[in-house]
Amino acid sequence: MSSKIRLGILGGGSNSLIGVVHRIASSMFDKYQLVGGIFNSNHKDNLGFAKSIGLPSNRVYSDLDILVTEELKLSKEKRIQVVSVLTPNFLHYSMAKKLIENGFHVICEKPLTTTYAEAKDLFNAAEKANIIFAVTYTYTGYPMVRQMREMILNGVIGKVQKIDAQYYQGWINPIIHDVEKRKNTWRLNPEKSGISCCIGDIGTHAFNMLEYVSGVTIESILADLNHVYEDNVMDIDGTVLLRGTNKVKGVICASQIATGEENDFQVKIYGDKAGLKWEQENPNYLYLMEEGKPIQTLKPGHEYNSAISLDGTKLPPGHPEGIFDAMGNIYKGVARAINNEEYNVGEFPNLLEGLRGMNFIEKSVESHKRGNVWVSIE
Structure with a gap:
């Protein structure tokens, strides 16, 4: 089994520039393997994009709740370990909070959230969960x-x-x-x-x-x-x-x-x-x-x-x-x-x-x- 870190991505599909940057960046140094995610809000487009980059459809999900539920059914040796959040700003908080609460490490685009109160809540939650959380001030x-x-x-x-x-x-x-x-x-x-x-x-x-x-x-x-x-x-x-x-x-x-x-x-x-x-x-x-x-x-x-x-x-x-x-x-x-x-x-x-x-x-x-x-x- 690969020793690479299993990566999931939220957003960054279709013609997204930031999606390309993150996918290429994660492939450098042979540290990560992209295994699944949600790349587009429209699931048909989501599946089509995943296919275009060579991902199997069984780990391309229609929403975050399903991603978390299905990934947690897998053994620790197979499930996604870290998720990159590349969606528009207003989705960062809810997505990152859900990921933290379920034990996933997070790499998030900036700005971190849309309010300081949300950011402070994420900070406290991440400290409590003892997860790695990076913000991409590139x-x-x-x-x-x-x-x-x-x-x-x-x-x-x-x-x-x-x-x-x-x-x-x-x-x-x-x-x-x-x-x-x-x-x-x-x-x-x-x-x-x-x-x-x-x-x-x-x-x-x-x-x-x-x-x-x-x-x-x-x-x-x-x-x-x-x-x-x-x-x-x-x-x-x-x-x-x-x-x-x-x-x-x-x-x-x-x-x-x-x-x-x-x-x-x-x-x-x-x-x-x-x-x-x-x-x-x-x-x-x-x-x-x-x-x-x-x-x-x-x-x-x-x-x-x-x-x-x-x-x-x-x-x-x-x-x-x-x-x-x-x-x-x-x-x-x-x-x-x-x-x-x-x-x-x-x-x-x-x-x-x-x-x-x-x-x-x-x-x-x-x-x-x-x-x-x-x-x-x-």
């Missing part, structure tokens, strides 16, 4: 992001004194100016997306990344959000000022109406000795900046990188890796945790990070609605 899987984190932890840039993240996209620009289109986009529907679009979708990536690489805990924020039209209840652009531990200050600028931008995510951490800068669209380059010296460019795969960076590098220097590889590194970290192997705490984003992300989303909206005032992050 960019933390890039080797040079992990290198950035290790360099800061080891004092290369000195005492952190400013944190800065910019995440600009333009995809919603053609939609937001058309009344009918914006009414029919699930990202702009609070019943499916939650209370925030831009901050909930990409701003939370920036929040997580800044804490992940810098070691700073963000303690309070002041947000100024933009809806563009009065009948659009969801933010699609925003600026958030940050105050963190050790009196560190910073800013997150996020937008989905940055016309012409594709996926421009930049992270900059400045210390009293040096600064580090990383750009998602050029992920193989980490820039080290020191006063009076030429900028140094660090790249993955070289011996000067940290153990966690090298562990996440699959190819020799000069061979670009990308988003699939970053997600694959997260799946590898989860596999180590499930298998009770030794792993670095930075190998995958955990449930606490998902919980803090939800708190950040709600507090950003609260700060904006209260007239752009400072509010505390729990």
Whole structure:
């Protein structure tokens, strides 16, 4: 019998980009075997998609209740061990809660839920059940992001004194100016997306990344959000000022109406000795900046990188890796945790990070609605 971790997936079928990313990522390192799931809400489409990727129909289920019931009938050596939740935001909580209560490990897309209260309930339930729960803040899987984190932890840039993240996209620009289109986009529907679009979708990536690489805990924020039209209840652009531990200050600028931008995510951490800068669209380059010296460019795969960076590098220097590889590194970290192997705490984003992300989303909206005032992050 295969020693691979048996994986189930909820969502991510048909033409889903995120579904492709997760399936390819899980296949890296030979740690997982996809054995079943629910890929589409329409069961006929569900079965058709499963067949197209080579899965037998007997473990493709019509709903989550049936999946749980049928899988628990199988022996521990055969049943699904971990389930990836790739559905729209409003389904995350109920699905993850059901999985936790029945002993399945969980890998969940972000944002974790649609409310902080739901996220806190999941956190408590997962702790009680002692299961592994990962939240896919995918960019933390890039080797040079992990290198950035290790360099800061080891004092290369000195005492952190400013944190800065910019995440600009333009995809919603053609939609937001058309009344009918914006009414029919699930990202702009609070019943499916939650209370925030831009901050909930990409701003939370920036929040997580800044804490992940810098070691700073963000303690309070002041947000100024933009809806563009009065009948659009969801933010699609925003600026958030940050105050963190050790009196560190910073800013997150996020937008989905940055016309012409594709996926421009930049992270900059400045210390009293040096600064580090990383750009998602050029992920193989980490820039080290020191006063009076030429900028140094660090790249993955070289011996000067940290153990966690090298562990996440699959190819020799000069061979670009990308988003699939970053997600694959997260799946590898989860596999180590499930298998009770030794792993670095930075190998995958955990449930606490998902919980803090939800708190950040709600507090950003609260700060904006209260007239752009400072509010505390729990």
